[in-house]
Amino acid sequence: MTFPMDSGKDCVHAWEMMPWVMQGSATQEQGAWLESHLAQCESCRAEFAQQSRLRLALSLPADVPVNADVGLGRLLARLDTADAPEARPRSRPPSWLSRALVAAVLVQALGIGVLGVKLWSMGGGNPAYRTLSQETLPAAPGAIRVVPDASMTLADWSALLHALRLQVVSGPNDVGAYTVAPASSASTAQHALQQLRTTRGILLAEPVAVTP
């Protein structure tokens, strides 16, 4: 920087004031002071002339051609583009198709809800399948595990069950044991158990322990 620091104090002050006096933002007193200083200081006069020329040069219109009409047209087109997606939903009421779709979704949701409640109320206690990790089903109340002799005929076995009003609920398992239970509430398990134990051809008759 080559600004001379040994200039007179008035010259420095005049130099600082020049742009503001030129652009008209300085007070009248400041303007008058500068004028009187320039009248007696040749170097500041030359500087002021230089600054005035600078201001004149800077006030020349832009020499890069930019067409205002074309630019404004592009701006308005840009506004149109930006407005379009916003305006459409506002200006057009929902169509009957939209309403019908909303109604259909609501009906579906209602139906799924009702179905869910119904399935839940059915308890889901006896699913049609068992997984390997599931525990064995709890035995029916009054169930008896019976092992008939291998020589017992199917007719005798059926007759016995019929006489005691029992029915097979599972079996035979690997060792030939059946689980039987009273077919109706009229027959008692205890009576049936005693009858089974006294029947020839029945190797074992034991009540199934009911798990709590």
Add this chain to the structure above:
Amino acid sequence: MNDDATDSDATDRMLLQRMAAGDRVALGVLYRSYHGRLCRFLTRLTRRADVIEEVINDCFWIAWQKAGTFHGDSRVSTWLMGIAYRCGLKALRQHGDEPVEDDPRHEERSATHDLDEDRELRDWLGKGLERLSVDQRVVIELVYGVGHTLDDVAVIMQCPVGTVKARLFHARVKLRNVLPTLAGDSPKRTENAP
């Protein structure tokens, strides 16, 4: 602010209010009224006509969106110049601040429209401004070209007044030392001047 500037600002505010209500005619009036000075201001940043138009449109796009939030803390011209300055800097980052080659049509236009004296003045100014940083060029344009005060420039450039003073000082010292030489004057005067 003198009376003309006050009247002009009142008109600009009215236009902004109309713009806030969606009046595109008001936008057009404000656009045309500022186009010339924004163009000249932006030529201090870039010589590319397409970038200048893009920046002006970005500036008025923002003005259109924010017209309703203008609270009048500053003059409308200061507010708009601030937006244009920031859009201009953004464009410089995107396009690079290298002054690209002038459009040949622009050379023809300058040659046919400019008086010899004006052309000489432009060349002189152009060579001087080349020595300045972008911020120094902007300060010189805003103070000498547009006629903004230090406070206005601080608002436009979003920096302290002290920073603006420093930029203006350094820019003026640089120009003071190179402009006389560029004009063919003797540089001797600068050694004696303040």
